[in-house]
Amino acid sequence: MKFKSPPVNSLSLDFITEFCIGLEKLENNRECRGVIFTSAVPNIFSSGLDITEMCGKSMEHYAEFWRAVQEMWLRLYGSNMVTVAAVNGSSPAGGCLIALTCDYRIMVENPKFVIGLNEAQLGIVAPFWFKDTFVNTVGHRVAERSLQLGSLHSASEAHRLGLVDELVPEVKLQEKAAAVMAQWLALPDHARQLTKSMMRKAVLDRLVAHREEDVQNFVNFISKESIQKSLRMYMEMLKKKKR
Numbered sequence: 001m002k003f004k005s006p007p008v009n010s011l012s013l014d015f016i017t018e019f020c021i022g023l024e025k026l027e028n029n030r031e032c033r034g035v036i037f038t039s040a041v042p043n044i045f046s047s048g049l050d051i052t053e054m055c056g057k058s059m060e061h062y063a064e065f066w067r068a069v070q071e072m073w074l075r076l077y078g079s080n081m082v083t084v085a086a087v088n089g090s091s092p093a094g095g096c097l098i099a100l101t102c103d104y105r106i107m108v109e110n111p112k113f114v115i116g117l118n119e120a121q122l123g124i125v126a127p128f129w130f131k132d133t134f135v136n137t138v139g140h141r142v143a144e145r146s147l148q149l150g151s152l153h154s155a156s157e158a159h160r161l162g163l164v165d166e167l168v169p170e171v172k173l174q175e176k177a178a179a180v181m182a183q184w185l186a187l188p189d190h191a192r193q194l195t196k197s198m199m200r201k202a203v204l205d206r207l208v209a210h211r212e213e214d215v216q217n218f219v220n221f222i223s224k225e226s227i228q229k230s231l232r233m234y235m236e237m238l239k240k241k242k243r
């Protein structure tokens, strides 16, 4: 699945809806046993949640948007397919979450590309299921430090921390992703799927059990004037950076 929503593959409601529909189609296709996620936008895997969906909108819109974000994560983290992220660009916040939610992450070894859960830098807080996914990948200590600081890690640092599994030159990315996929698909599906479910079930169940509470938390948090102000300032900063 190639993300193609220029300029930065931000995860808008439309993007997330299409992502979920595409994933469901693949999940229901018995011929399809694995998916590689990558980007068709140069230098960007995904810039994370579309900030404009969380700024200046109604409470109803925030709730609808957050349910879609939850749905995307539930489907991807709970997927029966082998999922490989071929990260060919920067991947902050929600973009990093997509990579973390896959079974395996390969990143292009470009020192300009960054990845991480930088929510704290925007004055917002990653919800417990982002945190759980991160902890399950890199361990508690690395996740705690990285989340509190809202760190964006270079590709080589992300590799050192275990946030990504492998680094490759850009030209080798697709070949490597295909080789990893072949390795994972060589196992019997039922054994791999049951093992995956055993490893991820507690974290998935936790969100399912608290889904509406999590929506309400998000809506209450994001609609606070102080948070809206932080997001507006962040968007301004992004725009100024260009001038």
Ligand SMILES: CCCC/C=C\CC(=O)SCCNC(=O)CCNC(=O)[C@H](O)C(C)(C)COP(=O)(O)OP(=O)(O)OC[C@H]1O[C@@H](n2cnc3c(N)ncnc32)[C@H](O)[C@@H]1OP(=O)(O)O
Binding pocket: 007, 008, 010, 011, 044, 046, 047, 048, 049, 050, 051, 052, 090, 092, 093, 094, 095, 118, 119, 122, 124, 125, 126, 127, 218, 221, 222, 235, 238, 239, 242
């Ligand atoms: C309780 C809440 C929990 C929420 C959980 C998760 C939150 C998130 O995912 S929030 C999103 C966090 N994302 C970021 O912090 C990334 C911000 N973007 C960047 O750092 C850079 O844009 C990036 C490195 C991705 C790419 O840099 P450039 O190639 O130099 O592009 P520009 O910065 O010029 O951006 C082009 C254009 O896109 C707009 N943009 C960028 N990111 C987003 C985004 N996430 N949402 C909406 N819009 C975004 C940027 O403002 C530019 O717009 P224009 O100026 O109008 O062209």
